[in-house]
């Protein structure tokens with residue numbers, strides 16, 4: 001099949017996504033405060049091989065070259081996040097002007113290269129000073145976050161037309177406050193439920209603030225979504241799917257859409273009500289201009305009577321003899337089609353942007369080249385599924401590859417390689433991989449010959 005950019009229409013948004021902590025480095029430069037990721041990566045045995053993001057891709061200093069590279073790759077849109085602790089080192093209170101200047105320069109550089117900046121306000125790097133006051137478990141976060149959002153929109157809103165409030169709230173509350181495998185490393189149901197409720201309130205409040213200060217801009221927020229299927233076609237596994245789906249896929253989007261939390265399908269979520277204050281039900285809802293969908297794989301789930309709370313278990317790809325990535329995620333392109341079609345059933349969902357999709361594979365660097373056929377095929381196959389969903393009526397209007405360049409992959413350190421561009425972390429040299437060249441050719445509107 002020939003895949004042509006034109007088939008998606010002229011206003012379809014193509015881009016790449018990154019996140020501050022994963023690429024910027026300069027962890028304490030120019031007055032930046034510590035974030036929970038700066039602190040978490042210092043703790044023993046939390047991150048594979050003891051890796052951290054102190055230097056990462058050194059993007060804080062190398063952004064002009066990286067933006068120019070994006071321009072050379074024909075990438076018209078760039079999604080990045082702002083590190084809250086560069087702007088407010090203590091999370092709230094005094095502004096750190098050099099941090100503000102950095103994002104002004106970065107945005108200007110994008111504009112100078114004809115690249116639209118798409119800004120995520122929170123991609124997991126909470127200022128450590130706020131975590132010491134309870135972080136997302138403290139309801140005060142709504143005020144801290146609101147001031148931060150307000151400040152950013154006033155500073156950057158003259159050039160930024162697309163805002164995203166949160167990145168994948170289920171991941172930073174689930175991995176960070178329930179399982180303790182991401183920063184800040186907290187565990188337990190109470191931490192999870194309180195942080196989840198406050199994050200859900202912040203995502204809607206953030207939307208209201210952006211829209212009131214910058215009515216012309218488009219505001220959204222992003223969610224991870226994995227299409228979930230039963231391991232066996234039996235009732236118990238189907239029930240396990242329903243519960244897992246409520247937790248992983250519906251918990252944050254449905255209250256935003258005014259449907260409330262999916263309490264009926266996962267009883268344990270009823271504990272969220274402990275953190276309710278008067279008026280919260282209405283405050284959870286906000287009519288976003290777009291929603292970011294982030295999909296990488298599908299999950300197979302089975303009934304597991306001994307799993308606390310959820311009585312369901314995800315069967316990892318490694319146990320299923322299927323093609324998988326370095327993250328042990330199954331390669332299954334139709335998952336993104338199913339995700340889009342499922343979201344199409346939600347009323348009031350105006351525009352969907354695929355704000356992340358991509359794959360980690362082991363790369364081989366040979367004679368100055370990285371011939372990453374697997375990543376190229378993965379991306380191409382997923383883009384083809386997005387087109388199918390669009391043709392079947394899904395209101396999808398954008399696709400961003402995760403990610404521009406190899407970077408710090410959270411608990412997995414630098415081991416998984418997700419980039420279209422290879423980074424030599426000793427020299428910071430960048431080498432465009434075959435997948436990056438393919439994407440550039442695709443974006444150039446040339447008809448593409450099939451990948452061999």
Ligand code: BGC
Nearest residue numbers: 019167168171224356402409
């Ligand atoms: C996150 C990224 C992450 C990617 C791959 C998403 O969950 O938003 O920060 O690197 O998936 O794991």
